[in-house]
Amino acid sequence: MPEIPEIETVRVHLEHKVQGQAIEQVIVNREKALNVPVAEFSALTTGRQITTIRRRAKQIIISLGQERSLIVHFMLEGHVRLLYPGEEPAGKPTVMLMLNSGQRLAFFKLNLGYLHLVPTVNLTAMPELAGLGPEPLAADFTLKKFLELLAPRKGMIKPLLLDQAFIAGIGNVYSNEALFCSRIRPERKASHLTAAERQQLYHCIRAILTEAIKFGGVYEEKFASDDNFTGGFEPYLQVAYRTGRPCTVCSHLIETKRVGGRNAFYCPVCQK
Ligand SMILES: [Zn+2]
Structure with missing residues (x-):
């Protein structure tokens, strides 16, 4: 399972490559990886810009503006790959976000893992992020x-x-x-x-x-x-x-x- 260094590496890549892009369309191949119905997920993410990419523990928080964020947990096998125009995914992604640049962000093997859509406010109160101990690299972890x-x-x-x-x-x-x-x-x-x-x-x-x-x-x-x-x-x-x-x-x-x-x-x- 990826740990802080692996998730931080993904976060930095996301920040460099997809921050600022907008989601034009979503393809969901496994609804159970989401916490809301596909139609709702699609309606609330389509047209939104990816504004910030943060990490908490082993999870990535992709904010789509002030209202909604995506919380991703890869658990054992999950991973994400950016596909440039013309590149085909290796296997069927669990969820794929089509971006306005023509690139696609493909999430794979979110079987135990998930992609949850949550309100951006009070993120720390979300069940996905509640109950976690301190970040070992935080300045206040003395x-x-x-x-x-x-x-x-x-x-x-x-x-x-x-x-x-x-x-x-x-x-x-x-x-x-x-x-x-x-x-x-x-x-x-x-x-x-x-x-x-x-x-x-x-x-x-x-x-x-x-x-x-x-x-x-x-x-x-x-x-x-x-x-x-x-x-x-x-x-x-x-x-x-x-x-x-x-x-x-x-x-x-x-x-x-x-x-x-x-x-x-x-x-x-x-x-x-
Ligand atoms: Zn030794």
Whole structure:
């Protein structure tokens, strides 16, 4: 599932390529991906200009002016691709927005994911965005705040990092990378982490997400045929999906095991 760096990469692409364009027509091939009937979705989006593209956690908010916004959640398999005139979609999109430039914005595989039309006002009150923890890269997500949030927690640290109500937008890839960076084993109890480890974990979360955004995340799905940026962080992964390959620090082989129902990747030598 895409996490903050992957979604941020999509957001930047959308901002550069489709912000300012107007939606001329919509094609919906799977009504269940929407939260309103197709006719209503079509009536309220057609003719509207795409004004701003924002991100909250793993979701993208495409505002169509002051009144309505689209909230997109890709979940496991969803992705979006911009098609230039003459290009054909690879497979049937869940939803396709025809833009006034002749380009089309095709959303694929929104099976678990969705494209919801909501009022632009009070976005944070929308069920899609309510209940999310702080953005780890926000300016007000300070070390002090992180330590306060962590203090009462007793469970294993890796599942905690995946808890969207604790911190929003981190998933399996970056939780593994942040724990390797801070030299903490994924199954360690949050309550047993030392003061130095807590501080290190905070800095690692922010540093790795920032670096991953800079290199375009690890998503395989390109945004458009001329996209040479998406997925550029993949060679920099230290542990995630590197089982059996040598640790970049100590050369011991990276191991994997189930922690909290998900695959944890770690170096048994570097991480304590
Ligand atoms: Zn190692």
